[in-house]
Amino acid sequence: MKAMIAAVLLSLSASMSYASEANIEGVWRTVDDKTGYALAHISIEKQANDTYIGTIIEQFPFPGQPLILLCQKCPKPYTDQPIKNLQVFKGLINDVKQPDNYKHGKIIDPLTGKIYGMKAKLSSNGKKLRIRGYIGTSVIGRSQTWLRKE
Secondary structure, three states: OHHHHHHHHHHHHHHHHHHHHOOOOEEEEEEOOOOOOEEEEEEEEEOOOOEEEEEEEEEOOOOOOOOOOEOOOOOOOOOOOEOOOOEEEEEEEEOOOOOOEEEEEEEEOOOOOOEEEEEEEEOOOOOEEEEEEEEOEEEEEEEEEEEEOO
């Protein structure tokens, strides 16, 4: 009987730690999918309406290039806004059928000013977030893997 209780408690403990890892809230390091360079740190927060937003809290220049400070090519209301503290994505919701998946977001590329549809998938250990920006359907787009900042 004690062994059964211990097994149940261990199982509950494991599922509770997975649930905390499965949370996308926190700070993530974005990595360019083409160059492998770190681009920024993004803070992801859950809103009162159960959607997630991502805000650039720190940005890094490409080696040998100056840091771009303003979202010059961005549409209104982002036009000429500082990239630091820019809300880079919004509207992302958790897929209740697949808890590690998120969907229906909108993400802006501050370097090009383009806005894309967005979905994301959290790795099983909670340390990687695969972001997909797309036009229309997720087949037409590109992905980045963001790394949880520890």
